[in-house]
Amino acid sequence: MxxxxxxxxxxxxxxxxxxxxxxxxxxxxxxxxxxxxxxxxxxxxxxxxxxxxxxxxxxxxxxxxxxxxxxxxxxxxxxxxxxxxxxxxxxxxxxxxxxxxxGWTSGPGDRWHRVPHLAAAADLVPRLGGRAFVTTGRQGLDAFLPLRDTWLLVRVVDEPQTPLPANVSVIRDRGPYQLAAETALMTAHRIDVLVTKDSGGTYTMAKLAAARDLGLPVVMVDRPxxxxxxxxxxxxxxxxxxxxxxxxxx
Missing domain, CATH: 3.40.50.720 (NAD(P)-binding Rossmann-like Domain)
Structure with a gap:
């Protein structure tokens, strides 16, 4: 059968x-x-x-x-x-x-700030830094667009369909990512806060290690x-x- x-x-x-x-x-x-x-x-x-x-x-x-x-x-x-x-x-x-x-678990050296949803993440970001690396996906991008005084580096798979303000820079890429490349990316763009979802797995976790090595705070959006x-x-x-x-x- x-x-x-x-x-x-x-x-x-x-x-x-x-x-x-x-x-x-x-x-x-x-x-x-x-x-x-x-x-x-x-x-x-x-x-x-x-x-x-x-x-x-x-x-x-x-x-x-x-x-x-x-x-x-x-x-x-x-x-x-x-x-x-x-x-x-x-x-x-x-x-x-x-x-x-x-999901991911924080360890020694991590500076994670857990929040319940994207709106809370957007509210917290300006208090942690002025240049944020946002990796929460294209569909949740609208939550961060009101942050006109914060420079945003947004990583997505597909190009956003709506016009973006001047303080938003987009890079299109998909995992898996490597630690050296993630560290170089954050350093080159002078990132001072990382925003991510608690997706878990190994494909995108290199950004967490890079943030830890660079001493950067991480805004971690909890799972629903x-x-x-x-x-x-x-x-x-x-x-x-x-x-x-x-x-x-x-």
């Missing part, structure tokens, strides 16, 4: 999990990407791009495509799809796993409140083991 798996992705973990599952004779895996990045890194195997239209749309998709297993490996800050996945799985009775990498999920995993191996258990019961 073949098991159809819908893998909500867009993260490095999702791509790694897809690679571990695609090619198995007992599973068909479809990776779904939100489509918010113009040229996303694609996982191996079948891929669909675009939203579902909320809970009802995802529920309908699960039914129409006869999905047997739902794995949500989206970004820790993808609140809407995470909530939709929980409710759609409940509505259809489809086994559901949330795969989410652990977690949605209750019956089964969660923080590692690829645990997700595969869970799927093996589901397969054994079918």
């Amino acid at each position: 073949t098991t159809r798996v819908l893998l909500l992705g867009g993260t490095a973990e999702a791509r790694e999990l897809a690679a571990a599952l695609v090619g198995r004779p007992d599973t068909v895996v479809v990776s779904s990407l939100a489509g918010r990045v113009a040229n996303p890194r694609l996982p191996v195997g079948e891929v669909r791009i675009g939203g579902f239209g909320g809970v009802d749309g995802l529920t309908q998709w699960l039914v129409e495509h006869q999905v047997d297993v739902l794995i949500d490996a989206t970004h820790p800050y993808a609140e809407r799809i995470r909530s939709s996945a929980v409710r759609a799985a409940e509505a259809t009775g489809v086994p559901h796993l949330r795969l989410e990498r652990p 409140a977690a949605v209750a999920v019956p089964v969660q995993a923080s590692e690829i191996g645990a997700a595969v083991a869970w799927l093996e258990t589901v397969l054994s019961r079918r």
